[in-house]
Amino acid sequence: MDITIRTVNDRWKLFTLTNDNGMEVQFLNYGGIITKILVPDKNQNKKNIVLGYADYKDYESDPNFLGAVIGPVAGRIKEAEFTLKNKNFGLEQNDGNHHLHGGSNAFHRVIWETETIKTDDKAGVTLSYVRKDGENGYPGNATVAVTYTLTNKNQLMIDYEATTDETTPITLTNHSYFNLTGDTNNTVHTHQLMVDSHQFLELNSGLIPTGKIIDATDSLFDFREGRELKNGMVAGSEQNKIVGNGYDHYFLFDHTKEKNVIVRDKNSGRVLTIETDQPGMVLYTGQNIVKGLELDGGSSKKYSGVCFETQSSPASLHHEGLPMIILNPSEIYKKQTTFSFYVE
Template sequence: MNIETIKLQNGWKQFDLRNDNGMIISLLNYGGIITRIIAPDRDGNAENVVLGFKNVQDYKTDPNFFGALIGRVAGRIQGAAFELDGTVYELEANDGVNHLHGGSHGFHKVIWETESFQEEDSIGVRLSHSSKDGEGGYPGNIELSVTYRLTNANELILEYEATTDKTTPLTLTNHSYFNLSGNLKDTIHQHQVRIDSHQFLELDEHLIPAGTILEAEQTPFDFRRGRILDDGISSGNEQNTIAGAGYDHYFLFDHSHTETVVVKEMTSGRVLAIETDQPGMVMYTANNLQSGMELAEALSKKHLGVCFETQSSPASLHHERFPNVILHPDETYKQRTVFRFTTE
């Protein structure tokens, strides 16, 4: 196992983590962005399984959050405002009238402090950042650390930890777009996905949760027995149509299985299993991905990747019963998500 550090322009650094199986994770200190994940197919061919730019400088102006660390609050906050302990906090409206992914200067734009490490069975990079009270409109000084760890079991482990000195909303995630076909040879229509979830949040026409928890059974949102993503992309179901022909919905996990999500791509034989202690995730099938951007292996187009944004729900700021995003000064935010790559 080894780590290579490459100095880029503007104080950016790239870290290449390589395990003993030839799996490679490349990430930047800018935005904590994962730029590539090289993983073998069933025949041992190592290919990239995430979307990333050909030119690294394109991440500066990326509207898609490719591979980025998201915060302070992942997802959309209705009306770009929330009330906490009697005080209304106004945020940047960077998604119509709503606030998305921490705003245009969120954690995806930060140059993080970094420390690489090598342990007996893993290598990785620990990223840290201090977010000041009032930054982005949010209350509280936040101390953050996020660890990216690659093991010889072909696992990418993300560990998040944060504290605050004022009560504040916080939920972090990674926004990688996965495509297990390898080197973007195909779209994600035929990816088979299993999700340990029987409920999801209804969206309104602005992609904001309407306050209703819907049952997935007998809809294209029931992934408990596995189904291809094209079932929803092509379904004509009202909720899939609202999302732009696909999924951009928060799934509430049942946590009845160790593996919360399992994704298979039958041509390559690649399998991605996700374990997490988060209460749910947004699955986003790149419905709004614009065409023609120069990615590492191909030009971008709709439905070229799928995101599994494990997190709590920012809709809990406006609706009860949803997974809470509030962090108090006497608490430590601690979350873990594992992406495990195998073949069959």
């Protein structure tokens, strides 16, 4: 196990975690941004399987949130406002009339404090940040920690922890775009996906959940037996079309299978499995990726990566019966998501 640290500029540092198998995970203290995950294919060719910029400076103006820590609230908040204890809180409208991913200068834009961790079978870094009361419109001083850990089992574990001195909404995630082919010239259309879920949240034309939970059984949103992503991209349902031909929906996990998510790329043989204690995830197939950005390995285009944003639902601020995101001063927000890689 190894940890190396390289200075990118006067404020940014690039951390590289390497395990005994040669798997690598690279990330910045800026935004906690994962820039590369290098894993082998069935022929032992090691390639980067997440989207990242060729020039690190592009992360400062990134419209796609590539690889970043998202918070304090991942996802969209309707009309950029919410009410807590009979008090209304107004947020930045950075997605039409709505509030997206904590605001334009949220956790994906801050410099995180770092502390390294290393043992015989794992290497990691804890990133920490104190969100001040009123920052981006959110109440409470919140102390947040995100730990990236690489193991010799080719697992990337992401642990999230937060406390607050005032009741506040918090749900954190990572916004990495995966492309298991290892080639940005390829899209994720043929990625085979299994999701342990039979329910998802309906969206309106503004991509805001209506509060209605839809049964996915026998639809293009039923991934329990596995299906290719292209099914919902090429000739999708109205819900697929409303997001621009693809998926940008919150799936509620059934938590009935050992793995919450399994992703396969048949050509490379790479397989990604995801295990989490989060109640669900947003599946986003990258249909809104800005075209022509210079990425590591090629130029960006629609569908060049897919996100698995494990989290609770910000729609719970406006609708009952959904996974809550409220954290009280007496509580500790503590969640874990593990990404495991192998070949078949």
